[in-house]
Amino acid sequence: MKPASCLLLMLIPLFQLMIPGDAQCSLDAAVDKKIKAALNKLEYKPPALTQKLLCVSVTASGKLASCPAYIAATGCACGYACSSWDVQRENMCHC
Numbered sequence: 001m002k003p004a005s006c007l008l009l010m011l012i013p014l015f016q017l018m019i020p021g022d023a024q025c026s027l028d029a030a031v032d033k034k035i036k037a038a039l040n041k042l043e044y045k046p047p048a049l050t051q052k053l054l055c056v057s058v059t060a061s062g063k064l065a066s067c068p069a070y071i072a073a074t075g076c077a078c079g080y081a082c083s084s085w086d087v088q089r090e091n092m093c094h095c
Contacts, residue, residue: 054071056071058071060093063094063095064092064093064094064095065092065093066091066092066093067091067092068091069091071091072090072091073087073090073091073092073093074087075087076093
């Protein structure tokens, strides 16, 4: 082997001693911290006050049935010889 090659092979372990052993660990920890922070921003966090679901039946006749102003219609039942109902303006059922 050439003397330069031998010298290089002997210096490699010395270069490794000059680099702190925890440098890679601290880099991994910093990257993990950044990833966790980014994921925490993406998670859904419900509001402090949650709304409750209240089911109320409203009976009305005619092709247009409306719920009270504070109630939102989520579905309409078929009746009045109507083939289908659709929700309009959040609180009305239309045949």
